[in-house]
Structure formats: C-alpha cells, structure tokens
Amino acid sequence: MTGPASSAPRLFGRRSWAEARRIADILRKETIGGALLLVGAALAMAWANSPWSAAYEQMRSYTVGPAWLHLNLDLATWAADGLLAIFFFVAGLELKREFVAGDLRQPRRAAVPIAAALGGVIVPAALYLLITRNIQGAAAGWAIPTATDIAFALAVLAVIGRFLPAALRTFLLTLAVVDDLLAIVIIALFYTSDLAPIPLLAALVPLAIFTVLVQRRIRSWWLLLPLAVTVWALVHASGVHATVAGVLLGFAVPVMRSRRAGGPEAGPGLAEHFEHLFRPLSAGVAVPLFAFLSAGVHLGGLNGAVTALSDPLAVGIVVGLVVGKPIGIMAATWLVARFTRAHLDEGLNWVDVLGLSILAGIGFTVSLLIGELAFGTGGERGDYVKMAVLSGSVTAALLASVILRLRNRAYRRLHEAETADQDRDSIPDVYQDRDRARPADDSVGDRTDDRDRIQRAAHTRVDRARQRRRDRPA
Structure with a gap:
C-alpha cells in the first residue's frame, strides 16, 4: 500500500x-x-442604516472628474472602475507569474486549481439560473455567485486557521488567481455594452509603448504611470469595463529577471517588483475603499432583511455561494484525483478540501462589482444583490470556520513539522529533506531557487562566524 501511494x-x-x-x-x-x-464594509453598513444614511448616499453619488474626457463620474463608479483597476493590475501580475513561473506553467500542477475554479464557476451559475428561471431579467446576474474574494477568505483564515498547511493556503491562492482570470473574461465578454471600437483600438498604442518600456526593464514612474492612465481612460471610453485595462497592463510586465542582470543575486523580476509596490495599495486602500463605497445597503429592519433575502434573486446568489461553490470545487477536485489516480498529501483529508471549498464561497469584492454591472448601483435589485452577497459570504465564512476548526489539532502538528529548523539556518528542515528526496516531476526552477536560498544561508553563516572571530578580543 505504501509503495504505490508514494509514487502516485x-x-x-x-x-x-x-x-x-x-x-x-x-x-x-x-x-x-x-x-x-x-x-x-462594516462602516458602510453602519452608516447606511444610521439616521445619517442620506449623507452616505450623497457621498456615493458625488460627481468628480473632467467632463471633457467623459470622466465626470460619481465616487461609487470611481471605486468600481478606477480603484478596482489597481486590484486587477495586481491580479494580472500574479496571473502572468503563475503561468510563467508558478503552478500554472506545469499541466500536472495546473490541473487541480483550474478544474476547481471552473467547477466553482459552473455549478453556482447553474444553481442561480435554476432558482431564478421564472424571474424576468434576473438571468443578467448569473455570474454574481461565481467569484472568490481571496482577501476576505484570508482574513477569516487569520482568525480560525493560523496553522493551516502551506500547501492548502497555496491551493486557495492559486484557485483565487484562476477565479480572477475567469471573472475578467466574464466581465469582458458578458458585461460590455455599447462597444466603441475606436477608443479600444487607440488604447493599443499606449499599451504597446508601456509594454516596450517594461520589457526593457524601465521602472520610471513618470513614464509608465501616464501611459497606464491613458490605457485605462481609453478602455473606459470604449465601453469595455475599465478594470480589464489593469489586467492587460499586468500581463505586459515581464516576470523573469533580465539575462543581462546576472544570476539570482541580481534581484527580483519586474513583475515581482511591481507586485511588492502595488499589492499593499490594492489590498490596503483600493479594495477597502471599494467595499466602503459599495457595501452600504439600507436593511429596513428585520422585516426588510427577511423580505430581501427571500426574493428568488437573493436566494439564487446565497445558494450559489454557499452550496454551489463547494459542490463545484469538491466535485472537480475529486474528478481530477479519480482520473489521475492522485492522492492527498500526507496528513491531509478530504474534509480539509471541503473546508477550503466552502471558504471559496466568500465572493465579496468581485461579486459586488458584477452585481453593479448587472443591475446598476441603485434600485431594489441592487440592494437585494448586496444583501445576498453579504449574507452568503458571511454564511460561507462561518461554515468554513466550523469545519476547519475541527481539524485545528492536525493542522498544528503539520505546522510544527513545516516550521522546525533544528540546524537554525533560517530554512525549515522539511524543505531541505524535500530537496534531497525530490520527486521527478518537480521543476528545475524550484530546485534552483531552493539551492540558491540554501547557498546564501550557508554564506551568511560563514560570514557571521568570520565576523565573530574578528570581534574577539586579542
């Protein structure tokens, strides 16, 4: 039994x-x-349900921007079209890195997150359409329960899953990356209206210049930022959702280090450099502000909340997030394992996959964005979408918390094994053991990166020893 399992x-x-x-x-x-x-999100909900709720709506509808460029937009639209372009730029960087140097470059590694993400889109959409089939116009929101909000999900993990194994966290992140790609495709194909081809074609010119500059490893913000803003403005004017511009710009940035720059000591690639710069801006400013400007919905008391959540449109969204997501992800993952004869890594169980699949039902940011694209920012249906996304995401978070907490003792043991460093060289022993007994399907890039890290740690120890000898009194 052990032999075949270890080679599978x-x-x-x-x-x-x-x-x-x-x-x-x-x-x-x-x-x-x-x-x-x-x-x-909590501040938005509190303000929208306070005696000062009218001020919240006035703030959201406040218009700012140059009218001659057709950019005199209200703050809610600036958040959805402008701030989330930063979020999708970072998503584009991460997507390209995964395809060039990450899990998605190898078909065997890519099969599970891609299949899981597809299952997590198809099943929720099907359930939503089934539940809302008799509601006129509701089909426009079929993509609302298909998204996964990685920031929200990781915030939940920080509270209830601090010891979750690194492999499961990596799976969740890679799943969310593929999910973002699917969301981008869905937005571009199904939520683009009144397409204007001239601005879209014109956007290719600054995009091409931006691409040439970053391919030459030019980082000057005074060159790149005006080009990026021009691409965004032209894509916005074309009728394609402006967040697509962020993805295109992210795809243009090179992942690998320049060959002229030398070996591993030359520093990170330009995509990683930009990711370090913009991820804090995306996660710490853009997404929270979008949540603040989008999540506020007046509940109208308990009766109003019950009425809203009993509407078939809201039921379809909640069921899609809470039921459809885990069914789709679990079924796709099991099918991959079944047909490839793969087995779960040592110490893991299918209940762990279930917990992560339910956690992926947290669809906050992109779900709200698609809801606004489908039904607008105001009106009854817009409020129903917000309440359903909030309720479904919170329900998914609570259910995942219960399941993952039940396995916390096992996760703690795995965490201790993953972080043990008896030789105190700043590299956990389990990774060095893995390097000595590495399976044949692991990549050369991984081996090189590990070897570089180990060599640098060894050089650091030698330098410290030499420094201690020099510091000894004569």
Missing part, C-alpha cells in the same frame, strides 16, 4: 522553500487587506 501523483504537495516564502508574503499582505475590507 499528489494533491496539495509541498512546494519549494522559495515559493513558500513568496506565498507567505502575499498571504500576509492580503490578510491585512482582508481585515481592512471587513472594516470598510
């Missing part, structure tokens, strides 16, 4: 130390952003 493909296997460090850094920033997102 593994689901949620441990990555390289370099990749684990990178993922941990991303998750740390997104967790902080998730906490700020929740604060922004």
Whole structure:
C-alpha cells in the first residue's frame, strides 16, 4: 500500500522553500487587506442604516472628474472602475507569474486549481439560473455567485486557521488567481455594452509603448504611470469595463529577471517588483475603499432583511455561494484525483478540501462589482444583490470556520513539522529533506531557487562566524 501511494501523483504537495516564502508574503499582505475590507464594509453598513444614511448616499453619488474626457463620474463608479483597476493590475501580475513561473506553467500542477475554479464557476451559475428561471431579467446576474474574494477568505483564515498547511493556503491562492482570470473574461465578454471600437483600438498604442518600456526593464514612474492612465481612460471610453485595462497592463510586465542582470543575486523580476509596490495599495486602500463605497445597503429592519433575502434573486446568489461553490470545487477536485489516480498529501483529508471549498464561497469584492454591472448601483435589485452577497459570504465564512476548526489539532502538528529548523539556518528542515528526496516531476526552477536560498544561508553563516572571530578580543 505504501509503495504505490508514494509514487502516485499528489494533491496539495509541498512546494519549494522559495515559493513558500513568496506565498507567505502575499498571504500576509492580503490578510491585512482582508481585515481592512471587513472594516470598510462594516462602516458602510453602519452608516447606511444610521439616521445619517442620506449623507452616505450623497457621498456615493458625488460627481468628480473632467467632463471633457467623459470622466465626470460619481465616487461609487470611481471605486468600481478606477480603484478596482489597481486590484486587477495586481491580479494580472500574479496571473502572468503563475503561468510563467508558478503552478500554472506545469499541466500536472495546473490541473487541480483550474478544474476547481471552473467547477466553482459552473455549478453556482447553474444553481442561480435554476432558482431564478421564472424571474424576468434576473438571468443578467448569473455570474454574481461565481467569484472568490481571496482577501476576505484570508482574513477569516487569520482568525480560525493560523496553522493551516502551506500547501492548502497555496491551493486557495492559486484557485483565487484562476477565479480572477475567469471573472475578467466574464466581465469582458458578458458585461460590455455599447462597444466603441475606436477608443479600444487607440488604447493599443499606449499599451504597446508601456509594454516596450517594461520589457526593457524601465521602472520610471513618470513614464509608465501616464501611459497606464491613458490605457485605462481609453478602455473606459470604449465601453469595455475599465478594470480589464489593469489586467492587460499586468500581463505586459515581464516576470523573469533580465539575462543581462546576472544570476539570482541580481534581484527580483519586474513583475515581482511591481507586485511588492502595488499589492499593499490594492489590498490596503483600493479594495477597502471599494467595499466602503459599495457595501452600504439600507436593511429596513428585520422585516426588510427577511423580505430581501427571500426574493428568488437573493436566494439564487446565497445558494450559489454557499452550496454551489463547494459542490463545484469538491466535485472537480475529486474528478481530477479519480482520473489521475492522485492522492492527498500526507496528513491531509478530504474534509480539509471541503473546508477550503466552502471558504471559496466568500465572493465579496468581485461579486459586488458584477452585481453593479448587472443591475446598476441603485434600485431594489441592487440592494437585494448586496444583501445576498453579504449574507452568503458571511454564511460561507462561518461554515468554513466550523469545519476547519475541527481539524485545528492536525493542522498544528503539520505546522510544527513545516516550521522546525533544528540546524537554525533560517530554512525549515522539511524543505531541505524535500530537496534531497525530490520527486521527478518537480521543476528545475524550484530546485534552483531552493539551492540558491540554501547557498546564501550557508554564506551568511560563514560570514557571521568570520565576523565573530574578528570581534574577539586579542
């Protein structure tokens, strides 16, 4: 039994130390952003249901921007079209990195998150359409329950899943990255109206110049930022949702280091550099402000909330997020395991996959955005969408918390094994053991990154020893 299992493909296997460090850094920033997102949403709900709710609506509808450029937009639209373009720029950087140097570059590794993300889109959309089939115009919102909000999900994990194994966190992040790609495609294809081809074609000119500059590793903000804003403005004028411009700009940035720059000591690639710069802005400013300007909805007391959540449109969204997401992700993951004869990594169980699948039902940011694109920012249906997204996301968070907390003791043991560093070289022992007994399907890039890290740690120890000898009194 042990022999075949050990040679079979593994689901949620441990990555390289370099990749684990990178993922941990991303998750740390997104967790902080998730906490700020929740604060922004809570403030919006409190203000919208206070005696000063009229002031909240006036603030959201306040118009600012140059009219001659057709950018005299209200603050709610600026948040959806402008601030979220930063969010999707970071998503574009992460997507390209995953396809060039991450999990998605290898078909065997990419199969699980891609299949899980597809299942997590198809099943919720089908359930929503089934529930709302007799409601006129409701079909426009079919994509609302298909999104996963990684910042919100990681904020929940920070509270209830501090010891969740790195492989499961990586799966959740990669799933969310693929989910973002699907959301971008859905927005571009299904939520574009009154397409103006001339501005769209004109956007290709500054985009091409931006691409040439970043491919030459030019980082000068006074060159790149005006080009990026011009691309965004032209895409906005074309009728395509402006957040697509952020993704296109992210895709233009090179991932790999310049060959002329030298080896691993030359520093990170330009995509990683931009990601370090813009991820805090996205997670800490853009997304929380969007939540603050979009999540506020007047509940109208208990009776009003019950009436809203009993509407078929709201029921379809909640069921899609809470039921459809986990069914789609679990079914797709199980099918991949079944047909590839893969098995879960040591110490993991299918209940762990269930917990993460339910957690992926937190669809806050992009779900609210698609809801606004489908039904507008005002009106009864717009309020129903907000209440349903909030209720479904909170319900998914609570259910996932219960399931993942039940496995906390097992996660703690895995966490202790993953962080043990008996030789105190700043690299957990489990990653060095893995490097000595690495399966054949692991990438050369992972081995090189790990070897570079280990060599740098060894050089650091030698330098410290030499310094201690020099500091000894004669």
